[in-house]
Amino acid sequence: MALLLNRIIIVFLLFTCYKPLAQNKRPSDNDYQTREEFKRFHRRAIKVGSWQIQNLKFGAIVIRLQNDKRKVDGYLKVGDEKSAMQVQAEAQYRNRSIISAALSQIDFCKVYFIFSQSSDSLLAGKRNDVFVDSTLKVQSSIVMNEKFYVLLEEDFLYQTSIGFVKEDSAKYAVERGHTNGNKPFLFKNKYGHQLKNPFPYKCSTNLFFIKKVMVRERVELEQGKSQSVKFRTVNAYKYYSSIFGNTNIKLYNFYQSSQGQQVSDPELKPFLY
Helix, strand or coil, X not given: CHHHHHHHHHHHHHHHHHHHHHHCCCHHHHHCCCHHHHHXXXXXXXXXXXXXXXXXXXXXXXXXXXXXXXXXXXXXXXXXXXXXXXXXXXHHHHHHHHHHHHHHHCCCCEEEEXXXXXXXXXXXXXXXXXXXXXXXXXXXXXXXXXXXXXXXXXXXXXXXXXXXXXXHHHCCCCCCCCECCCCCEEEXXXXXXXXXXXXXXXXXXXXXXXXXXXXXXXXXXXCCCEEEEEEECCCHHHHHHHHHHHHHHHHHHHHHHCCCCCCCCHHHHHHCC
C-alpha cells in the first residue's frame, strides 16, 4: 500500500512540474497552435520559398565575410600587434578560401562578396564600392545590377521565433530562439532573417569523415608583413568547396521542384522581398 501511495505521489509531482513548462511556450510555438494554422503556415512557406528561389535564379547571392576588425582593433588598442596580425591573417586565409571555393562551385546565380560591416550600405541600396574581390579589396568596378539577392554567411542556427515578417516591419524584427551552438552557412533575406523550409537555407558539407588536423599556411599581410596561420581541417578550400558544391546542387533541385508554383495571392505580397 505504501509503495502504491509513493508511486501516486511521484506521478502527481511529475504532472504538476510538467504542466507549467507546457504552458510556458516559446515564442516560436505561437506561429501555429492548431492544425489548421500549421497547414496555413506550411502553404505560405511553400509559396514564399518558391518565389525566392525563382527570383534568386536571376538574382544574386551575397556572401558576408567576417574580417574580425573589432578584434584586430582591440588588440592594436592595447599594443598587442602580434595577436592582431594573427587574427588578421587567419581571417584573410579563411575568407580567401571561401571566395575561391564559392566562385568555383556556385553557378546557380551570380555571387558577390562583402564584409559584414558594409551590410547596412547594401540594404540602403548601395550597389558599388562595397564588394570585394579575391584579394579582399573593395573594388568600385564590381557593381551588383541584380535587384533580388539573399545573404549567405556563417552564423548560429536558430529555432526561429519570428515566423514570416511583413517587409514594412522586417527591419525591426530580430532573430530569436534556441541555438545548438553550431555556425553553418545559412541563407538569409536582406534583413538578416534565416530563410525557411522548403528553401534549402542551411548549407552542409558532404565530407562526413573529414580528418580534423591543424594545417599551417603563410599569409601575406600589408606593408610587407606575413604571418603563419592554422586551419582546423585537411584543406580549407576543399572543405568550403564541399559546402558550396552541395549547396549549389540543392538550389538547382529546389528550383526545379518549384516550377509551376504560382504566387499570385495578394496576401503574400508583403512577405515577398
